[in-house]
Amino acid sequence: MGKKLVVFVLVALLSFTLFAQGQKEAVKSNLIVIITPSHDNPFFKTEALVAEETAKSLGYETLVLSHDDDANKQDQHFDTAIASNAAAIICDNAGADATIGAVRKAKEAGIPTFLIDREINETGIAVSQIVSNNYQGALLGGEKFVELMGESGKYVELVGKESDTNAGIRSKGYHEIIDQYPGLRMVARQSANWSQTEAFEKMESILQANPDIKGVISGNDTMAMGAMAALNAAGMGEVIVVGFDGSNDVRDSILAGDIKATVLQTAATNAIMAVEQADKYIKTGSTGLPEKQLTDCILIDESNAARLDNFMLK
Amino acid sequence: MKLLRNTCLILIISALFMSCTFVKHDGSSKNKNNDGVSFYFEDESFDAVEYVHDIWDDRVLTIFEEEAYDLKELLSLLRTDTETTKKKYGIRKEELSPYTFIVSGTFPIYEVNRDSSAGLLVLDLPDLSQESNCTIQIGPVIKKSMVRDALEFIKFDDFNNQIEFANISREINFYIRDNVVSVVNESWEPGMNVSFLGAFTLYDGSEEIMITPVWLELNNGESDE
Numbered sequence: 001m002g003k004k005l006v007v008f009v010l011v012a013l014l015s016f017t018l019f020a021q022g023q024k025e026a027v028k029s030n031l032i033v034i035i036t037p038s039h040d041n042p043f044f045k046t047e048a049l050v051a052e053e054t055a056k057s058l059g060y061e062t063l064v065l066s067h068d069d070d071a072n073k074q075d076q077h078f079d080t081a082i083a084s085n086a087a088a089i090i091c092d093n094a095g096a097d098a099t100i101g102a103v104r105k106a107k108e109a110g111i112p113t114f115l116i117d118r119e120i121n122e123t124g125i126a127v128s129q130i131v132s133n134n135y136q137g138a139l140l141g142g143e144k145f146v147e148l149m150g151e152s153g154k155y156v157e158l159v160g161k162e163s164d165t166n167a168g169i170r171s172k173g174y175h176e177i178i179d180q181y182p183g184l185r186m187v188a189r190q191s192a193n194w195s196q197t198e199a200f201e202k203m204e205s206i207l208q209a210n211p212d213i214k215g216v217i218s219g220n221d222t223m224a225m226g227a228m229a230a231l232n233a234a235g236m237g238e239v240i241v242v243g244f245d246g247s248n249d250v251r252d253s254i255l256a257g258d259i260k261a262t263v264l265q266t267a268a269t270n271a272i273m274a275v276e277q278a279d280k281y282i283k284t285g286s287t288g289l290p291e292k293q294l295t296d297c298i299l300i301d302e303s304n305a306a307r308l309d310n311f312m313l314k
Numbered sequence: 315m316k317l318l319r320n321t322c323l324i325l326i327i328s329a330l331f332m333s334c335t336f337v338k339h340d341g342s343s344k345n346k347n348n349d350g351v352s353f354y355f356e357d358e359s360f361d362a363v364e365y366v367h368d369i370w371d372d373r374v375l376t377i378f379e380e381e382a383y384d385l386k387e388l389l390s391l392l393r394t395d396t397e398t399t400k401k402k403y404g405i406r407k408e409e410l411s412p413y414t415f416i417v418s419g420t421f422p423i424y425e426v427n428r429d430s431s432a433g434l435l436v437l438d439l440p441d442l443s444q445e446s447n448c449t450i451q452i453g454p455v456i457k458k459s460m461v462r463d464a465l466e467f468i469k470f471d472d473f474n475n476q477i478e479f480a481n482i483s484r485e486i487n488f489y490i491r492d493n494v495v496s497v498v499n500e501s502w503e504p505g506m507n508v509s510f511l512g513a514f515t516l517y518d519g520s521e522e523i524m525i526t527p528v529w530l531e532l533n534n535g536e537s538d539e
Binding site: 119122131181294 | 353407408409410411412430431454455457458459469470471474475476477479480483484
């Protein structure tokens with residue numbers, strides 16, 4: 001009985017391996033799988049929607065999935081894409097290190113991956129990595145923050161999710177500018193994991209210890225929204241808040257005189273570029289472009305906020 | 315039965331491993347800036363200070379000397395046909411980036427502005443329009459990444475991530491602060507002529523010309539003006 005079971009398991013494993021290998025040879029489907037973080041954040045919702053629209057306009061079928069910043073869930077989505085023999089994967093990934101394995105697995109199965117927004121710490125396995133120039137954007141945000149602060153005063157920094165290089169690079173860009181001004185003093189620096197509610201809660205407790213802050217610089221817009229809400233609730237609406245992303249929420253906040261500035265990442269443009277490159281790669285076997293590509297960010301303040309809509313400046 | 319148990323055990327262990335995701339520790343806690351702030355993914359595998367010191371004399375200065383356009387001529391070309399001039403004389407590494415130009419010249423100083431830590435020499439170029447101020451960064455804060463962006467051999471594709479690519483610009487700017495703009499002192503006054511070699515990025519919709527210098531000196535001879 002025991003031996004029979006072992007044989008059964010081995011045969012099952014063997015046939016699965018053969019089946020998986022057989023798939024490699026199979027004709028590619030017409031499916032583009034689009035994987036992003038949760039659509040709760042309008043940034044990810046926009047890039048997923050734009051990627052989907054672009055793919056459909058080029059004649060592809062689409063499957064849109066969210067990994068919710070969980071690398072294991074992302075792994076399952078990559079498995080789904082491999083099992084469906086997808087023509088390409090467009091992915092805003094769940095971690096610069098944790099994603100390497102998934103992209104490699106897809107490559108080995110003959111499925112090209114096109115990364116948008118976030119990069120991974122390895123080259124040569126994804127076909128394209130189209131990343132906003134977060135450093136250039138953070139320098140813009142940092143310079144504007146310094147100007148708004150009048151080059152002096154106490155401030156708080158809210159940092160993004162640790163697994164994302166964008167959290168590191170934005171903080172680094174901010175500090176490269178701000179730290180050169182001796183009059184500016186950071187009194188608290190905490191991660192709110194890109195989350196609005198977490199930023200609200202962290203800001204509330206930071207304000208208890210530091211009721212005299214003059215500014216808050218945030219790694220993204222959702223955290224800036226959370227911080228602004230906490231400041232308004234504490235009757236401190238005059239505190240200078242600067243975000244990063246260029247969402248419609250922050251646009252409205254700037255126009256209402258609350259948040260002072262943000263940095264627009266051209267999420268929609270990047271998503272279009274990724275799908276167009278995927279299309280070219282599927283048809284010709286090459287994108288004709290370097291793997292790693294940067295797109296510049298644009299400073300948004302009261303002077304141009306009205307022209308901003310769905311991550312595009314009109 | 316024993317065989318079955320062992321096989322099952324192996325299968326379970328393999329399954330466990332297969333479902334795990336191994337996350338490399340980035341070791342960022344060891345790497346802090348002067349204020350004790352550490353950044354995710356920052357590590358010591360790439361030494362930007364050494365990189366910049368290695369390229370400065372032989373590559374940066376050589377390329378700037380060989381490829382610099384006369385500022386006055388370039389500005390006049392930009393005025394007559396902006397798009398063609400940008401494409402012909404500008405450098406950009408990405409399709410949607412603004413163009414950066416390598417320039418040289420000698421002009422009178424109109425003002426030495428130290429109101430901000432990002433100090434500026436305002437140049438006296440009378441035939442420029444009022445809006446298009448022409449300045450040279452004199453620090454101590456050096457803004458933007460113009461010098462890195464003017465050097466075509468420094469490609470994002472050659473580096474592990476944005477952090478390394480960013481570190482190059484930071485170190486170039488620090489190098490300029492410590493070795494280039496450090497020549498500017500109280501004796502520099504309006505009316506004196508300054509010679510320079512540098513780069514500026516022309517942003518869409520802006521006429522501002524802010525040059526980041528790689529070489530700078532007072533000049534007693536004639537100016538380009």
